[in-house]
Amino acid sequence: MxxxxxxxxxxxxxxxxxxxxxxxxxxxxxxxxxxxxxxxxxxxxxxxxxxxxxxxxxxxxxxxxxxxxxxxxxxxxxxxxxxxxxxxxxxxxxxxxxxxxxxxxxxxxxxxxxxxxxxxxxxxxxxxxxxxxxxxxxxxxxxxxxxxxxxxxxxxxxxxxxxxxxxxxxxxxxxxxxxxxxxxxxxxxxxxxxxxxxxxxxxxxxxxxxxxxGALPAGTPPALPALPAFTGFGTQVVPVSATQSSVIFGQQGIPVRDPDWEVAQVVMRVFSGGGFSSRLMKSIREERGLTYGIYAGLDSLFRGSALVGSAATANARVGEMLALLREEWQRMAEGGPTQQEMDDAISFLTGSQPLQFTDSRSIAGTLLAMRRNDRPLDWLEKRPERLRAIGRDRAAAMAARLLKPDALSVTIAGQPEGL
CATH class of the missing domain: 3.30.830.10 (Metalloenzyme, LuxS/M16 peptidase-like)
Structure with missing residues (x-):
């Protein structure tokens, strides 16, 4: 709504x-x-x-x-x-x-x-x-x-x-x-x-x-070390004796202050952050039953971000799940979200915005995050307008920029099969 x-x-x-x-x-x-x-x-x-x-x-x-x-x-x-x-x-x-x-x-x-x-x-x-x-x-x-x-x-x-x-x-x-x-x-x-x-x-x-x-000492904390580029490492396995494997996957993100940060949020909501409505959940859980849940999003840190996701599946089905994950990664990178997917994602992001402000503690925390990310005073007020102005071509361009199937790095803890 x-x-x-x-x-x-x-x-x-x-x-x-x-x-x-x-x-x-x-x-x-x-x-x-x-x-x-x-x-x-x-x-x-x-x-x-x-x-x-x-x-x-x-x-x-x-x-x-x-x-x-x-x-x-x-x-x-x-x-x-x-x-x-x-x-x-x-x-x-x-x-x-x-x-x-x-x-x-x-x-x-x-x-x-x-x-x-x-x-x-x-x-x-x-x-x-x-x-x-x-x-x-x-x-x-x-x-x-x-x-x-x-x-x-x-x-x-x-x-x-x-x-x-x-x-x-x-x-x-x-x-x-x-x-x-x-x-x-x-x-x-x-x-x-x-x-x-x-x-x-x-x-x-x-x-x-x-x-x-006023009683705090004068001075400034040391400057944050810049976040280096994500180091791709392919696939690594951490042997763990368990019936299921835990999988974490990811690649390079974009800076928090990137002018298209909100475009990336729309893309990732469609792709992997919208619960049962996301592409990864539909494809990997609902259609194949390979995992209970799968999620990916932009994890912001040191003024930058990494695109990181996680899932868990039976050891015998790890290879199948990763193959399907890479297929969906490729499909979104090549075509971007559909107009209907974008409409649904933007409707949710704009309609749910007031839920961030249900108490004074959450409001103060949101204002602090805005200051930390150099957002202007009217950032929240104009956010629905900015989101509704995002066209499908712009979202598709962001999907191609953000999702790089060949650069996807994966860590598996368990006893995976089918790799």
Whole structure:
């Protein structure tokens, strides 16, 4: 269905003492959400301590200032305050959500977390144990092993090729000094992007910004390393004793700031991102029953992207599934989507757009993503118009540019047959 008439998200630009924030003001519910972040993330992990930034993000709310871990949690919980931090491969983000009366306390706790984390021995040990268990679970499953091998082969020697959360061995080697070093490189007054949503005026946000971020050290995080070209590696097999094989496939993507990024989104929705309506699902699941599900899309990282997909199938049918995948890859590259497929995809993308803005937290997160990707203030408002203006010839050209059957790289974890 088309987007509701008149749907818009007015965005204000708020500046105060060197800080800039985007604000979507809404007083219908007395809740305020903030999201902020920097470039960096796992790319700042010390040598041999992969996962240090991820572990740091968990420890920032495990005690700060004069509050140990339990006291910090109680202080937030008593006023229904949510505070969190997250590290990705190329970014480090923070967020808070609070009822309007609790906002001053939320700001105080978030500031303490960034400027005076405790790194208490008990908290470090507990978070390390949890991180090691998570890494083992994520990386030792067939899908995890396939993913680890895929990214390492696609981007050798680059942070994009390493697990953002580290491995069991690298997490065990992380030191408190290493995490403090990451904090010192990552969290600064400059290079900071901020977004806010909810029951707060521009004047109130202008007063809040220096309260929350004014005590951060001056300076800027190190520049992100440029994403190199995807290294094609053909087909690789990771032997795993399992009845099914996990398959990850992909190739070079396009930059996030490419003027035809949304054209690529339409193409990929038709091809592999539209659930049961996508070509890959119809061909490989519905018609052949080769997999429970198959999906592919653009995974953005380091200002670029990789086109990556995944599926799982019985070992005996891996060769058959991959042959059909390459046939569909070739067919879309040569002909692009039909007009009906495009109409359906664009209708879904425009009609579902308001679902991104159902609460203040998701709105703040969307505004932060817009800032990170250098989108203009009216990006959301004009998106349905831009999507409807995409012609089939333009989509076909993007399909030919994006999908390269001969460059498709595949990693299989299992005991595949028929290759």
């Amino acid at each position: 088309p987007a509701p008439a008149g749907f818009s998200l007015p965005i204000q630009v708020v500046k105060a003492q060197g800080f800039t924030a985007w604000l979507a003001e809404d007083h219908s519910i007395p809740v305020v959400s903030l999201a902020w972040g920097w470039d960096g993330g796992a790319s700042l992990d010390p040598e041999g301590q992969d996962g240090a930034t991820s572990m740091l993000s968990s420890l920032l709310t495990e005690g700060a200032g004069n509050l140990d871990a339990l006291a910090f949690v109680d202080a937030a919980r008593d006023q229904a305050i949510g505070i969190g931090f997250d590290a990705d491969r190329d970014s480090f983000d923070g967020n808070l959500r609070a009822l309007k009366p609790a906002l001053p306390r939320a700001v105080e706790l978030a500031r303490m977390a960034m400027t005076a984390p405790r790194f208490d021995e008990e908290a470090v040990a507990r978070i390390r144990t949890r991180a090691i268990a998570g890494a083992r679970q994520a990386l030792e499953s067939p899908r995890g092993r396939a993913g680890r091998a895929f990214w390492a082969a696609a981007f050798p020697g680059h942070p994009a090729g390493r697990p953002a959360n580290g491995t069991a061995d690298s997490i065990a080697a992380i030191t408190v000094d290493g995490m403090k070093a990451v904090l010192g490189r990552q969290v600064h007054r400059e290079g900071l992007l901020v977004a806010a949503s909810g029951a707060i005026t521009a004047a109130e946000l202008a007063a809040l910004l220096p309260e929350l971020f």
